[in-house]
Amino acid sequence: MTTAPSSGQSTGANEENYVAPTPATVTPELLAQHSITPDEYERILTALGRVPSLTELGIYSVMWSEHCSYKSSKVHLKRLPTKSGRVVQGPGENAGIIDVGDGWACAFKIESHNHPSYIEPHQGAATGVGGILRDIFTMGARPLAVMDSLRFGPIQRGSQADDLVSKNHSIVEGVVSGIAGYGNCFGVPNLGGETKFEPCYSGNPLVNAFALGLVKIDEIFYGKAAGVGNPVIYVGAKTGRDGIHGATMASEEFKEGSEQKRPNVQVGDPFMEKLLLEACLEAMKTGAIVGIQDMGAAGLTCSTCEMGARGGVGLDVELDNVPQRETGMNSYEIMLSESQERMLLVAEKGREKEVLDVFAKWGLDAVIVGTVKPESRLRIRHHGVLVADIPNESLTDDAPIYHRPVGEWSAPVLVEPSDDAQVALSEPRNYTADLRKLLASANVSSKRWVHEQYDTMVQTNTVQGPGGEGGVMRIKGTGMPRHERGLAMALDGNSLWCYLDPKLGAMHAVAEAARKVALTGATPVAATNCLNFGNPEKPEIMAQLSAAIDGIAEACTALKTPITGGNVSLYNETRGEGIYPTPVLGVVGILDDVTKAVPADFQRSGEAILLLWPIPRAEEPNPDLKVPFEPLPISQYPLPALEVKPRDEAEPEGTEAETSADLIAFGSSEFAKVVLGSIWGRPPALDLAAEAELHNLLGILAHKKLISSARDLSDGGIAVALAESAFSHGIGATVEQEPALMANPLFGVFAEPASTVIVSAKQANISEIQKLASESNYFSARIGATGGDRLELSIYGDPVISASVAELKEVWASALESALHDEVTA
């Protein structure tokens, strides 16, 4: 602590007529209600030098909650890379900021609203969007786009008990309508994101909201109070009793009866938020605002002590001046309310009126509630009586930090396939039927039902909306006329892979989010993360968290996408059952000319389809690698061994059967889960250096306008990638799969190898693409051509998938909606 006394008397006690806040009657029950441990209470006594008042106890309770203090994750988060030449603001502010060129910067961040979205899906999700938007515009940035990473329990009948599935349906409906209702009214386009389903999210859905905004690089605002004597102004919605202890609730596991916490969920008003946006941006233009911060989690408490702490000053606030929606609120309620659409700002003394006039124009409350003081203390008065007097740092920088025991985590999943799966793998299969099954599965199927409810086009900047790889936005007023700069963004996470291997899974999340951005032709430059995990008091959960952070750190370093901020959501457990470890990554990239953005879908018939995949490092050093790779005609490839034999016949006696890397990785595929109903193995290998080279290569291909579309092999492998590329314009494809990738033909069609993409291109561009690919240490093989209205995939001339694009599309497009409308008729 820098300014607070180490023990004993509060500094205020030296003042004349000082009356310390009335001490609360502290009992173990009271502490338990506030989720404060006996040790933490001792720390409070030391920091204050006296027994806290009830209001002070409430303030400590929310500021020291996991949600606000990051007390379990902080020591690990320090390992994340946070700097680069582009980073203007890293973690610790309301949002991270990067320089995007031409005098512009972008602020972006992702945040969770998981717990509220389970208790009250519509409002929980809506206020999640509202909260992240305020984080962006409090920095002076006008929100340009939002995206969401959503995870729900299964929605297909028969996958879980009927009541759970029905509950999941209502959560999906509520969350999507909440996001839509808020963002649409506010007027920010939603570029989609991801919507995934796993059984572990029944009872604990994840709603991670991402927002990005634009600000002139010399007009950024910070959440920092300064200037002794300056007025503290409260603006926006009135304070009510909603959301009290929301942050504390979000830091506990759900138990039976958690639905009773519904009053802890805030109610959003997007119209109010829209007015607040316009008024704040206009007020900032006056030049009279010193610092500004939104009131999100922990409301007035968090904004007052954080703004003071960042500026090394204190805020002295009289609660009688706070606009109130309800009568008879006490100081505890006012300080802990999480009413939405409120901001706190510090203005220059003498220029208050300029600021107040702007808010009056927009019909918003704006009231001076306090003053900036030299001492770094939070002082709250109610009816003139001091009710809280706390050193700022004890609430922020000096909040408890836990080195929680980090145990071992090993997924209870076999490395090798079960005997049943072995048999299924070696049996002849109908690949077309398998593809249909994948296209109809919850994770692969079209999310049109979700994103059609979102306004994806408002602000007239959306170059690529939902449904492709990354979203792409034009930045008006930059670059050359009609060739403005663009920003690409994508969210990604693969919780099953993180469950199987938290570190590798997290690396994949970074790589895939960055790849989606790179596929549009943009250069990935920075990232934000949302870490959704279970109860950190369990050593195995800490093991997952620690390993995932290691993975993110390694991948973000290799891919030059530092983390500029984010959010940690722990205690994602219901009735003792944790979710899969779910780190979600948001990556932002820059396009120098947005007209060069590459779509994910086939654009025209008669173009070549090329597969690009990394040349294995094991083959180095190989002087031939510098020579442009010339693929053999397909007919000249030797036939590899196709059979995966049941274990007992696989190897001669005496040698331990060594399961191939491809087979181990295949167990983590969507195919294994959906078609074989089995999970085994580990995620595919990931070579980060090769991944970085791919991103660079994709940028060059886009810049030189050599490719018409680009998509990676992810859920469902090349079969799904080709089908999805065909759907948008109804352009089919005829493809001979590249045999060099395969040990088993099944893997060649449905495996999900990392750093592997398909591009379509004019025939004339093939040789240049192949030259550039080989210079980036990538194999490139021309595997087919676009055209026709069918998807034809063959291996060694044998057709394995043959179906009309329209028929496949119907399966893919209708699956989600029909599952949601599939009610129990009993």
Place this chain on the structure above:
Amino acid sequence: MKFGVLVFPGSNCDHDTYNVISEIAHQPVTFLWHDSEDLQNVDAVLVPGGFAYGDYLRTGAIARFSPVMQAVKRFADAGGIVLGICNGFQILTESGLLPGALMRNAGLKYICKQVHLRTETTNSLFTNQLTKGEVLQIPIGHMEGNYYCDAETLHQLESEDRIAFRYCTPKGEITREANPNGSLENIAGILNAGRNVLGMMPHPDRSSEKLLGSADGWKIFSSMVNALATR
């Protein structure tokens, strides 16, 4: 020639509409704040999309009482050009400048997507650059776009050639499947009796640049510019 874009608290396509006029049409344009009756001598009024006054109570229901709408009514009655897009169309029906009402979409959900419109009349200030039957790709983004009017009004709209656009298939067929929101007779946009006021649910402001997926909406603005230039 000067355009004015209305700004209500909650308008969110005001900047988009302004941008089309200033950056693509290269014409003078100004914002007109909701609580003033001064239209600043504009030659055309654009009522943009959004959620005026939060669209609480009913879309456009509060906006009709705003000072600026009293001025817009007088402006329209005197023959001034008024284009209402999306929420702007809703406000124009609530204000009585256009007949009928816009109800909640048949599917009860907000819908944002590209749709096709068939040009039903070229006899207007807004469609003079189009050909009859021309199919335009213009996106929609609304919760309440389900147009309804009584039989008598519908008959009047049809007999007076006041239906400007209908939802159609890419080939121009008027089918049930092509109707995104349940609108009566696939109606997407209508004119007033004086043919100087157009309200439409689809967003020409979002389809005036190829970069954004379609530039078909630009033809509506360019018709207005043409009409004003030759007036």
